[in-house]
Amino acid sequence: xxxxxxxxxxxxxxxxxxxxxxxxxxxxxxxxxxxxxxxxxxxxxxxxxxxxxxxxxxxxxxxxxxxxxxxxxxxxxxxxxxxxxxxxxxxxxxxxxxxxxxxxxxxxxxxxxxxxxxxxxxxxxxxxxxxxxxxxxxxxxxxxxxxxxxxxxxx
Numbered sequence: 001x002x003x004x005x006x007x008x009x010x011x012x013x014x015x016x017x018x019x020x021x022x023x024x025x026x027x028x029x030x031x032x033x034x035x036x037x038x039x040x041x042x043x044x045x046x047x048x049x050x051x052x053x054x055x056x057x058x059x060x061x062x063x064x065x066x067x068x069x070x071x072x073x074x075x076x077x078x079x080x081x082x083x084x085x086x087x088x089x090x091x092x093x094x095x096x097x098x099x100x101x102x103x104x105x106x107x108x109x110x111x112x113x114x115x116x117x118x119x120x121x122x123x124x125x126x127x128x129x130x131x132x133x134x135x136x137x138x139x140x141x142x143x144x145x146x147x148x149x150x151x152x153x154x155x
Contacts, residue, residue: 046058095145102138102141
């Protein structure tokens with residue numbers, strides 16, 4: 001990457017927020033993703049503007065989230081087991097259940113879009129609205145997971 005490209009990347013406010021968080025403490029990819037649920041935001045931009053690249057970006061982000069969720073869930077489990085001696089609290093119950101809810105929502109969203117690539121053609125039809133709803137539910141789940149993750153860190 002050129003120096004100009006690096007400065008351009010650092011000019012992005014989301015990237016700067018991620019760097020600021022990483023300067024405070026080490027974070028897993030899942031902990032970063034929980035704070036920046038962008039698939040729904042990208043799809044919403046597509047919905048408003050009609051620019052197809054936003055929808056494609058939403059699909060790629062949902063796919064990445066689906067692929068990363070089992071790994072981040074496993075690393076979170078091992079961290080809980082080792083750091084907290086598997087002590088079960090309501091926060092951990094919510095985080096564990098939320099991780100499985102997120103995978104259960106992201107899986108159908110990714111499969112639906114993969115098998116029906118034109119489902120999001122505007123105006124949205126039935127499957128397009130289902131896809132939009134699944135992305136919205138994934139976003140809400142990420143917000144809850146991020147909130148409770150913050151309770152663990154800043155408690």
